[in-house]
Amino acid sequence: MNIGDVAEKSGLPPKTIRYYEEIGLVRPLRSANGYRNFLERDVHKLAFLGRARALGFTIEDCRNLMALYEDDQRASSEVKEIAEQHLERIDNKIAELAQMRATLSHLVHACAGDHRPDCPILADLAATCPDEDLIDTTA
Amino acid sequence: MNIGDVAEKSGLPPKTIRYYEEIGLVRPLRSANGYRNFLERDVHKLAFLGRARALGFTIEDCRNLMALYEDDQRASSEVKEIAEQHLERIDNKIAELAQMRATLSHLVHACAGDHRPDCPILADLAATCPDEDLIDTTA
DNA sequence: CATTGACCTTCCAGTTAATGGAAGCCTTAA
DNA sequence: TTAAGGCTTCCATTAACTGGAAGGTCAATG
Incomplete structure (x- = not known):
């Protein structure tokens, strides 16, 4: 899935998604042409981040919340x-x-x-x- | 008056005062040694700015408020x-x-x-x- | 086959309002 | 004379993006 589709599905602008990759919040795959290639899992993560940010959590909070979310031993x-x-x-x-x-x-x-x-x-x-x-x- | 005294009188840190000069909110004189030389009027302006900022006005608001304050035709x-x-x-x-x-x-x-x-x-x-x-x- | 338009890419700059720090004068007192 | 403290400028950083330029990719159209 390309970034435009992900933007639409997650509600985050492409710019923001690229930024989130840059700071390590998501790690999309890359297609042969160099385009980011997102999985459903990435979309889900981005939507999670969008909701957390909407509640005013800082990016660092989001990072920690995401880590906890992905840790079933939390x-x-x-x-x-x-x-x-x-x-x-x-x-x-x-x-x-x-x-x-x-x-x-x-x-x-x-x-x-x-x-x-x-x-x-x-x-x-x-x-x-x-x-x-x-x-x-x-x- | 040196910046340290002004900081104490106005309640603003020296760094902030220098910054306010940089963006044109105050224009202190300079002494022969290169030090900023503030007048009482500058102290008054800076205290005004400090109070406006404390009320949450943006710097641009402050600039406009200050201009109005100094315009007795306002x-x-x-x-x-x-x-x-x-x-x-x-x-x-x-x-x-x-x-x-x-x-x-x-x-x-x-x-x-x-x-x-x-x-x-x-x-x-x-x-x-x-x-x-x-x-x-x-x- | 060429081109157009909509995508995508990276990189750089700007936003707000300061704040921190480095390197280096100036002044004064011991 | 030297040390402390205050002053100077300049550069980088903060939070979380956002805008824009320059250029590659792709699908469809003429």
């Missing part, structure tokens, strides 16, 4: 640990974004958004420390 | 528009992460996480389309 605890760590990363990211969102939303609502230059958003970004005039800035 | 609507677009980006990102979180959390709870190889997480990642055998794959 302990599910190993998989779960990777997933839990990722879940924590996601939670942290969401918290960070929620914090940004709160501040930004507040500022946006406070801004008239008209022709006048007065802007609480810029005022906040420019905000000097409230006690700035108490700080020795001559140093 | 309309607050221009600032608000940038902020609103960013808010939307944040909301999209949060939604995406929340979706990942939901799926992943579900899978993690379903996984025993013991010594056995059975794992719903891997099963899901490997999941072929439920109706795969009904799909014409010969096309």
Whole structure:
């Protein structure tokens, strides 16, 4: 199977599939003409990778998940640990974004958004420390 | 003022400050010895940039916000528009992460996480389309 | 048989926003 | 004088692709 078919079946662009080969996530055979020759097994692996990436796992996570997937002696605890760590990363990211969102939303609502230059958003970004005039800035 | 002092005052690492100069966000003077020589105004700008970046604005947003900040003829609507677009980006990102979180959390709870190889997480990642055998794959 | 168009190949560059490190000045104090 | 610390530039690296150029392959058509 050529890369175009695999792209369609796996949902990954050809560029990405080539990249995944380059970093060793798949090892397709080669036809006599130099074209990559994928087996169904490769398609399956690539779809697996696509789903893992869609869940936000890093490439390194994917590499490890794939290794576990192919190891029938694995302990599910190993998989779960990777997933839990990722879940924590996601939670942290969401918290960070929620914090940004709160501040930004507040500022946006406070801004008239008209022709006048007065802007609480810029005022906040420019905000000097409230006690700035108490700080020795001559140093 | 040397870069080290500016770093301390602005909260940005020296490396980042040099980078911001490289991409034209600040233009410090130079002393006779070749050292960058920052004015209070530069420190203020850098702190502004640091706060904007902390709110997740891109560097390009920062460039535009800074230009508006320095233009006393600006309309607050221009600032608000940038902020609103960013808010939307944040909301999209949060939604995406929340979706990942939901799926992943579900899978993690379903996984025993013991010594056995059975794992719903891997099963899901490997999941072929439920109706795969009904799909014409010969096309 | 030649050519066209759709594939495929490799290789190089660019993306975001820094960060790490090497090699080498400048300054100051012991 | 020499050592420490701060400063300089330049180059490489990060994550995970993506875009594009130059060129080989293949199937069908004129």
